[in-house]
Amino acid sequence: MKVMAIIKRILHQFRRDKRSMALMIVAPLFILTLMWLVLDGDSYSPDIAVVDIPEPIIEILEGQEAEIHVMAMEEAEKALKDEELDAMLTWDEAGFKVLLEGSDPNANSAVQKVLQQTMKESSDKPVPQTKVEFLHGSENLNLFDNVGPVLIGFFVFFFVFIVGGVSFLRERTQGTLERLLATPLKRWEIVTGYLGGFGVFTVIQSIIIAAFSIYVLNIYMTGEFWYVMLITFLLAMAALSLGTLLSAYANNEFQMMQFIPLVIVPQVFFSGIFNLDTMQPWLRAIGKVMPLTYGGEALRDIMIRGEGIHGFLDEVYILIGFSVLFILLNILALKRHRKL
Amino acid sequence: MEAVIKVNDISHSFGKETVLKDIQLSVGKGEVFGLLGPSGSGKTTLVKIIVGILKPISGNAVVLEKTMPSLKQMKHIGFMAQSDALYSELSGRENLDFFASVYGLSKAERQQRIREVLEVLGLSDDIDKPVDKFSGGMKRRVSLAAALLHKPEILILDEPTVGIDPVLRKSIWEELNALKDEGTTIILTTHVMDEAEKCDQLALLRNGHVIAQGTPHSLKKDINAATIEEAFLHYGGVGQ
Numbered sequence: 076m077k078v079m080a081i082i083k084r085i086l087h088q089f090r091r092d093k094r095s096m097a098l099m100i101v102a103p104l105f106i107l108t109l110m111w112l113v114l115d116g117d118s119y120s121p122d123i124a125v126v127d128i129p130e131p132i133i134e135i136l137e138g139q140e141a142e143i144h145v146m147a148m149e150e151a152e153k154a155l156k157d158e159e160l161d162a163m164l165t166w167d168e169a170g171f172k173v174l175l176e177g178s179d180p181n182a183n184s185a186v187q188k189v190l191q192q193t194m195k196e197s198s199d200k201p202v203p204q205t206k207v208e209f210l211h212g213s214e215n216l217n218l219f220d221n222v223g224p225v226l227i228g229f230f231v232f233f234f235v236f237i238v239g240g241v242s243f244l245r246e247r248t249q250g251t252l253e254r255l256l257a258t259p260l261k262r263w264e265i266v267t268g269y270l271g272g273f274g275v276f277t278v279i280q281s282i283i284i285a286a287f288s289i290y291v292l293n294i295y296m297t298g299e300f301w302y303v304m305l306i307t308f309l310l311a312m313a314a315l316s317l318g319t320l321l322s323a324y325a326n327n328e329f330q331m332m333q334f335i336p337l338v339i340v341p342q343v344f345f346s347g348i349f350n351l352d353t354m355q356p357w358l359r360a361i362g363k364v365m366p367l368t369y370g371g372e373a374l375r376d377i378m379i380r381g382e383g384i385h386g387f388l389d390e391v392y393i394l395i396g397f398s399v400l401f402i403l404l405n406i407l408a409l410k411r412h413r414k415l
Numbered sequence: 416m417e418a419v420i421k422v423n424d425i426s427h428s429f430g431k432e433t434v435l436k437d438i439q440l441s442v443g444k445g446e447v448f449g450l451l452g453p454s455g456s457g458k459t460t461l462v463k464i465i466v467g468i469l470k471p472i473s474g475n476a477v478v479l480e481k482t483m484p485s486l487k488q489m490k491h492i493g494f495m496a497q498s499d500a501l502y503s504e505l506s507g508r509e510n511l512d513f514f515a516s517v518y519g520l521s522k523a524e525r526q527q528r529i530r531e532v533l534e535v536l537g538l539s540d541d542i543d544k545p546v547d548k549f550s551g552g553m554k555r556r557v558s559l560a561a562a563l564l565h566k567p568e569i570l571i572l573d574e575p576t577v578g579i580d581p582v583l584r585k586s587i588w589e590e591l592n593a594l595k596d597e598g599t600t601i602i603l604t605t606h607v608m609d610e611a612e613k614c615d616q617l618a619l620l621r622n623g624h625v626i627a628q629g630t631p632h633s634l635k636k637d638i639n640a641a642t643i644e645e646a647f648l649h650y651g652g653v654g655q
């Protein structure tokens with residue numbers, strides 16, 4: 076079959092072009108690992124200086140997750156200025172006074188948490204214990220667990236977009252596209268062949284990236300592995316068809332790269348890596364036209380909320396819809412070269 | 416003679432630049448038809464229109480009684496583009512295997528045809544190297560080989576012998592004549608005058624106009640010219 080011929084050829088090309096293959100597999104693993112190193116830290120334990128604080132309270136403080144330093148006033152003030160401390164705690168008749176270093180929101184909230192807990196424990200009245208349970212996730216869910224699913228989707232999308240777009244572009248610049256159109260190949264056969272060849276490759280790519288995140292980086296995962304595969308595959312197809320489509324509007328590799336800030340970067344902002352709940356509704360709506368929004372949401376449903384297929388069926392349909400739309404536009408764009 | 420290819424009143428322009436103007440041609444079965452013209456005269460544009468990968472502004476090309484583009488007729492055409500359209504990462508053999516399978520040849524047919532074609536073009540030795548390590552002439556021959564694989568009735572070759580040494584050029588012409596004897600119709604473009612002499616029919620193209628058409632012999636005889644070159648200059652002067 077003719078589509079098979081194209082698929083076979085693309086796989087051959089991949090085998091020869093070790094660098095692109097590495098880019099699509101090793102680069103996502105490398106960046107995910109870096110993200111993991113940065114985001115997967117334990118919760119921050121702040122350095123707090125105590126000045127003239129009664130002994131019992133210091134004891135309670137030392138029981139918290141914080142480094143407590145007993146210091147004199149001037150010493151503490153200097154250390155705070157030199158950023159060696161996150162906060163300085165003093166005491167007078169009115170009560171505690173806290174001076175925060177203040178430049179790092181993470182440290183600020185860590186200090187506040189420590190103080191709240193200390194208040195609670197130092198009061199004479201017994202405080203009724205609040206029992207906290209989690210509907211999804213667990214108390215150990217950290218930032219990496221939260222953004223990880225979206226990141227997996229993002230890297231699959233990004234690298235397939237680039238490699239797919241550039242190889243279709245090269246097909247045009249080196250004249251082989253024209254050569255193919257001078258054969259009885261139909262336009263849809265060319266597009267399908269591309270999807271097929273890259274499809275085989277992206278399945279392998281997705282397995283490796285997802286397995287690495289889940290089993291090596293230990294990202295939080297309660298759902299089914301193959302659901303993750305399904306979503307990354309659909310994302311890859313959307314990325315490929317969008318990449319090949321946009322490559323028709325680029326004259327060289329450099330112009331292809333210019334689509335990154337236009338098409339890829341906005342998806343990072345709007346797809347849910349950052350919390351958008353406080354954003355203007357009309358701004359939030361921008362995310363609705365981006366494949367990664369749906370891919371990221373579905374991946375979170377699967378990995379964090381452990382949902383079955385019904386939990387993210389809408390996203391699956393929408394992702395398929397994006398791909399179908401882009402594929403049809405691709406077939407249409409080839410009409411520029413040959414009417415038939 | 417029955418016309419295998421007919422070009423009817425084709426005009427084409429890119430933006431404001433008119434590249435072809437009212438071109439009329441008719442190519443008979445088993446003819447070697449040469450398009451001779453200087454660089455930029457519109458040869459490539461014309462063959463692309465005949466092959467069906469460029470839509471003219473007006474007029475049409477009819478191949479085997481069907482207006483192009485026609486997927487059915489594309490099976491019967493072997494096209495060699497002016498720039499070598501090959502996948503540079505793949506070996507020459509992989510390129511040929513790919514183009515052969517696009518025409519639906521079975522595995523056994525592909526192997527046999529590739530062997531035959533390579534032998535004719537003297538390529539057998541280096542064919543398993545990646546194409547980006549090929550010399551210019553080798554790439555040219557692989558492109559030609561790719562056009563021959565499916566034994567097309569019609570060959571359309573855009574400057575097939577550029578960058579090929581005289582010995583090989585001679586053997587390529589022998590092959591083209593052999594194909595012609597089997598009934599293959601061949602259109603080729605060239606700006607080499609002595610190659611033009613080898614064609615059965617010639618169309619002289621200049622600035623998008625056909626300035627003269629006929630057998631090389633009649634073109635020369637009509638104006639008592641000794642060479643095609645002389646004829647070209649003569650017709651060019653008159654045609655302006």
Ligand SMILES: Nc1ncnc2c1ncn2[C@@H]1O[C@H](COP(=O)(O)OP(=O)(O)OP(=O)(O)O)[C@@H](O)[C@H]1O
Nearest residue numbers: 429434452453454455456457458459460461497606
């Ligand atoms: N895609 C294009 N866009 C704009 N102009 C073009 C395009 N292709 C060709 N032209 C113009 O059309 C004219 C004819 O080009 P064409 O390639 O047909 O010439 P040619 O006879 O094949 O020349 P050569 O012998 O150098 O290959 C040239 O002036 C060229 O600049």
Ligand SMILES: [Mg+2]
Nearest residue numbers: 458459460497
């Ligand atoms: Mg040309």
